[in-house]
Amino acid sequence: MMRVRRSFSALRESLSPNRLGPLALLGTALMGAGMLAGCSSTPTTYYVLSPQPGAMISPMQAMNLPQAIEVLTPSTTARLDRDGLLRVMSDSQDHMVPAAAWSEPLNEMVGHTLAANLRQRLPGHVVFSQNDSVGVKAGAYLELSLSRFEQDKSGHAIIVGVMSAHRADAPTEQARAVNVQWVSSQSVDTKQPVDMVKVLGEGVGVLSDQAIQLLSSLPPMPVRGGSSHL
Template sequence: MQRPFWHFIQSTRPMAAGVAVASLLALSGCGSTDPTLYSLAPVPAAQAGLVGTGMPAVIEVRTPGVSPSLDRQSIVGVQDDYSVTPSAGAAWSEPLAPMLGHVLATDLQQRLPGVSVFAQNDATSAPAQGFVEVEITRFARDATGIVHLAGSLSVHRAGDPEHALSVPLALTATPAGSGMRAMVASLSQLTGQVADMAAARLAALPPAPQPALHK
């Protein structure tokens, strides 16, 4: 028996309502915004470092160790003693550890003319004669707006880790503004200061051990 036309209209109302809800959800999804991506940038050296005769000719910057609380796509905007607060709508353009390693290698290359500097895992045919290792435990603002880079820095010759020169890192900078771009700029400046410290310690390494002479 053929159903009345009014029954057909009633049966299609739930379907039409579902389509309308799905359309609204799709439109709301289209209105969502992707996070703004930020990158660290090399900072030019005020003056080139002095490269002594004992400086390793080829230096590898090891991929920095980054605290798990910082090792995330969302940028940590505030890092205090008891809290870590990611910034909504702001993310790193690539994983933080390798990005930091490449920027540090570029900074160090600018400070050591005539020396070959590369980041770990970069394609190179020359074996490293010296290493730069960095551990990062703090890399964000505090509650007052001051930007911090904390951790440790170590340099040593290849095959001679027992004579490594190590120093704790506790660097701060006052950003030019309150926005994320200003914070990332300050973190880039502090990374350049780490390169300054690494260059000085590489120049202060003890002489390379001489091979034993066989009688």
């Protein structure tokens, strides 16, 4: 029994902080720092694009547009298919903005924002997004394919892609398409994600104006029974 007590006493003494010295103190400090870092992590802020007001079309332009327009869900490249806000660094590396994310998939958000902008610019027309529960058939479709939707290495917000439009049941050759490339006039503060989101929303507003021009350029449907089908 004496040997067991002495062995336990020797083990307790060998594990005491005085015997372990700096190594024990370092381990304790690292554990404390890890716990503090976990408690102080910055929560994620979710951002949404805001619709942008624009000039409403004239009655003459409105007559040439279908009554119902469907904005198909935009397509995005794989590098844009992420939850976070994308920023390109000076070393040509993609960088996700820390603690910032979109409130819904980027392609769906751009499509919803584009549709909201068109509704404001096209009073009297029905404009809706793909998969919306709407009991009317669209007379024209608007499509957008995005390859860039981010902040570039110079600090400017940039949107690049292809926009197309076609009437329902119209021949493929009557579809219209344009390249879109928008760059903000001034650089955006890299430390303020909300500024980046605001400026990108303004870019979607510019694309909305271009979308109306594209829809207006569609050839009219052939005359059927003495009247044209819009």
